[in-house]
Amino acid sequence: MNKIARKAVSVSLIAACVFVLASCGQKKENSQISEKSPFEDKAAYAVGASVGSYLRKIEDQQKEFVAPFNNKLVIKGFTDAIKGKSKLKDKDVEQTLRTLDEKIKTAMTEKAKAAAKKNLEAGKKFLEENKSKDGVKTTASGLQYKVITEGSGDSPKDGDTVTVTYKGTTIDGKVFDEQKQNVDFPLQNMIPGWIEGIKLMKPGAEYELYIPSELGYGEAGAGEAIAPNSVLIFNVKLVGVKAQKSDKSADGDKKDAK
Numbered sequence: 001m002n003k004i005a006r007k008a009v010s011v012s013l014i015a016a017c018v019f020v021l022a023s024c025g026q027k028k029e030n031s032q033i034s035e036k037s038p039f040e041d042k043a044a045y046a047v048g049a050s051v052g053s054y055l056r057k058i059e060d061q062q063k064e065f066v067a068p069f070n071n072k073l074v075i076k077g078f079t080d081a082i083k084g085k086s087k088l089k090d091k092d093v094e095q096t097l098r099t100l101d102e103k104i105k106t107a108m109t110e111k112a113k114a115a116a117k118k119n120l121e122a123g124k125k126f127l128e129e130n131k132s133k134d135g136v137k138t139t140a141s142g143l144q145y146k147v148i149t150e151g152s153g154d155s156p157k158d159g160d161t162v163t164v165t166y167k168g169t170t171i172d173g174k175v176f177d178e179q180k181q182n183v184d185f186p187l188q189n190m191i192p193g194w195i196e197g198i199k200l201m202k203p204g205a206e207y208e209l210y211i212p213s214e215l216g217y218g219e220a221g222a223g224e225a226i227a228p229n230s231v232l233i234f235n236v237k238l239v240g241v242k243a244q245k246s247d248k249s250a251d252g253d254k255k256d257a258k
Contacts, residue, residue: 065107066100116219116228123213123231126171130210143196144210151205151238156198159244160187164198166236176225182239191216194234201238209234 033045059069080086088096131138135146156162163184168177187195193211201207213219213229221228 061104062100065104065111112228116221119227119231120213120229122171123229126231127210127212136210139196141192141196141215142212143193143215145197145200146208146210148206148208148235149204151202153203154241154243155200155202156187156238156241157243158188161185161242161244162187162198163239163242164236165239166234169233170226171231171233184242193232194236197234198236198238201236203238203240206235206237209236 033041035042037045055074062069077086086093127142127144130136131144133146136144137146138144161184163182164179165182166177166179167175169175187198190198191211193209193215196215197207197209197211209232211232211234213231216230216232217226217228219228221230226232
């Protein structure tokens with residue numbers, strides 16, 4: 001059984017227990033809960049809250065990608081199973097959950113492909129219009145940049161560490177990352193668009209970089225923050241450059257350490 005099937009089965013059983021125990025002919029107890037409640041009460045509430053949150057996520061996915069749940073049948077499944085009178089065999093339950101998992105994954109994949117295609121087209125349109133704007137330059141790779149303030153000194157090289165502040169947005173203005181305080185990055189650890197753009201800068205410079213998706217996070221995107229095929233806009237200030245130590249310098253440091 002796959003992970004979602006195992007989780008769904010175990011959660012259903014827990015939820016069924018909670019549901020049935022709550023409806024049994026037991027002495028009515030206080031159902032109020034707060035941070036000051038006894039641990040046993042908070043633990044019982046936490047189990048219910050955890051189950052409810054998980055089932056709500058499953059229900060939201062079902063509603064978005066397949067069809068809304070019939071909540072009456074959800075409850076009936078709970079009660080039938082806990083009484084040992086399930087209308088479906090365990091094998092049927094597992095297969096149905098596996099099929100549900102596959103349907104949701106397929107629908108999510110199709111939605112992601114459609115969004116990626118839309119982002120790709122929107123990004124191409126943005127870059128085509130942006131390249132003719134005042135002050136915007138385009139490199140051979142397709143990176144676009146605009147000089148806000150020029151700096152002075154030596155530009156970063158491969159192996160250097162750069163000190164920067166920056167703000168990253170998507171083409172619709174959504175801020176996905178921002179660093180107002182100085183932060184150090186090894187140059188080679190950055191996305192290709194950053195590496196190329198920062199190599200054009202000198203300490204003290206401020207540039208606006210317009211990074212095509214292929215020089216950014218490409219078709220993979222970066223979690224929920226950056227969708228696949230997104231063009232990224234970065235306002236970057238190069239505060240300083242820490243040059244990579246040469247092998248000769250490193251040998252000297254080792255001798256001094258001795």
